[in-house]
Amino acid sequence: MLCVNVELKERRYPIHIGANLLKDTTVYPLKKGDKVMIVSNPTVAEYYLPELTETLQAIGCQISKVLLPDGEKYKTLDSLNLIFTALLEENHGRDTTIIALGGGVIGDVAGYAAASYQRGIPFIQIPTTLLAQVDSSVGGKTAVNHALGKNMIGAFYQPVAVIIDSMTLNTLPKREINAGLAEVIKYGAIADADFFQWLEQHIDELVALNQSTLQTCISRCCQIKAEVVARDEKEKGERAHLNLGHTFGHAIETHLGYGNWLHGEAVAVGMMMAAVLSEKLGKLSKQEAARLEKLLARANLPTLSPDSMQAQDYLPHMLRDKKVLGGKLRLVLLETLGRAYVASDIDNQAVLEAIRTCSQPDQ
CATH class of the missing domain: 1.20.1090.10 (Dehydroquinate synthase-like - alpha domain)
Structure with missing residues (x-):
């Protein structure tokens, strides 16, 4: 496993890189009893939500989840509101950690939700596309699109950790791999x-x-x-x-x-x-x-x-x-x-x- 640290003035956070990290309980900054809200989409969830859920259960976390529609066109305020609704309906507070399981759209929307919900709660990035692994999951840019412009509504908000399981790329369409290479x-x-x-x-x-x-x-x-x-x-x-x-x-x-x-x-x-x-x-x-x-x-x-x-x-x-x-x-x-x-x-x-x-x- 490789590790890169993001060193900020206020704090640092790790980027863990390796194969099969979804199963590795040691890379998650979580402990028994912690509440988590997993944000994903149906495509990614089919492949990786059971594996992530099993790992979080082994840690002893209390797990909720919300699935957003799949695709860039759903990187919207409506999708953001789906996350807020799920958090409120299940009485999540500032002690909840959002986990973004997916590509750049999921990471950006979930990150912005974390930045906004009760004025900020922790979140973890688990990027499953090459583009998200090398770029959008790192650095704390979170946003949604507007019909008049891309990423125009958002915030700078850093995750507490980025967990990059390179094996998730094996289920990614070739076109998405190529897009990440850009x-x-x-x-x-x-x-x-x-x-x-x-x-x-x-x-x-x-x-x-x-x-x-x-x-x-x-x-x-x-x-x-x-x-x-x-x-x-x-x-x-x-x-x-x-x-x-x-x-x-x-x-x-x-x-x-x-x-x-x-x-x-x-x-x-x-x-x-x-x-x-x-x-x-x-x-x-x-x-x-x-x-x-x-x-x-x-x-x-x-x-x-x-x-x-x-x-x-x-x-x-x-x-x-x-x-x-x-x-x-x-x-x-x-x-x-x-x-x-x-x-x-x-x-x-x-x-x-x-x-x-x-x-x-x-x-």
């Missing part, structure tokens, strides 16, 4: 050129779900994110680098309707748009942009805009992004592979040209 590649692109090169050497093993390679990869991604979050928990500066490709990607998700493209698929295209823009601004080299494109393709990820979107469709969504200040876009771009920066003085026409470069040939 966030993996992002880490190399923004923060670690050596890790990017390691990914070029091992991407086929990751696609094939080699357990040893997966655990090494997940650990490095969590380590990078933990270090960034420790320096900038509330995204005042450096943490924005973790959003490479996300401003473009969120525009795709919002425009197409949540869930039609997976988050990682949209981010992959967004990273290519950011790379092309970086190249046009004289930062990233043409060769480095080509390396990024090739690695994304090897991970079976898209690198071109959806054929139903025109370049002008992006800007209205992008101008609602949380990084917009004073009505001006702020984009995460690349100086080189392994080093990102935030640009706030880019002409909208340059942005549109980068989008067009990454559009389908007939557009």
Whole structure:
């Protein structure tokens, strides 16, 4: 088992990474008599809720559960309210711990519920998708979507522990694995050129779900994110680098309707748009942009805009992004592979040209 600690000013919490951790009572910060509310969805619950329930029973916990509808389109205030209703109906108080068992949607909604219920109760992340394991479960971002924008309603609220059982990836659809690899590649692109090169050497093993390679990869991604979050928990500066490709990607998700493209698929295209823009601004080299494109393709990820979107469709969504200040876009771009920066003085026409470069040939 591997362990990465997130070191914050006020406290620290562990990220446990390994095989079959769902069954390992030692990684849960719980004791006999503790109350827990498991939040999951029917798809994940079918595979893993019995196993988690058995482990919590062995610890001696009092267990409740609530299942949310499955999918990004249900990352809403209505789903949040389902959790609040379940907590209130069963008289849960501040001594209850919420356990998020599922992917990024479950983690985000359950985390926001924990942040809000009685002004804050503990929660544990048990991410079951690659994207959630390497990204959304770490760092305390919790949120729900609004019809006008993704993740616009939420809070920074840290878990007490993250438990990553890499074996859960064996039941994940291949498309979801690929989507998670977009966030993996992002880490190399923004923060670690050596890790990017390691990914070029091992991407086929990751696609094939080699357990040893997966655990090494997940650990490095969590380590990078933990270090960034420790320096900038509330995204005042450096943490924005973790959003490479996300401003473009969120525009795709919002425009197409949540869930039609997976988050990682949209981010992959967004990273290519950011790379092309970086190249046009004289930062990233043409060769480095080509390396990024090739690695994304090897991970079976898209690198071109959806054929139903025109370049002008992006800007209205992008101008609602949380990084917009004073009505001006702020984009995460690349100086080189392994080093990102935030640009706030880019002409909208340059942005549109980068989008067009990454559009389908007939557009």
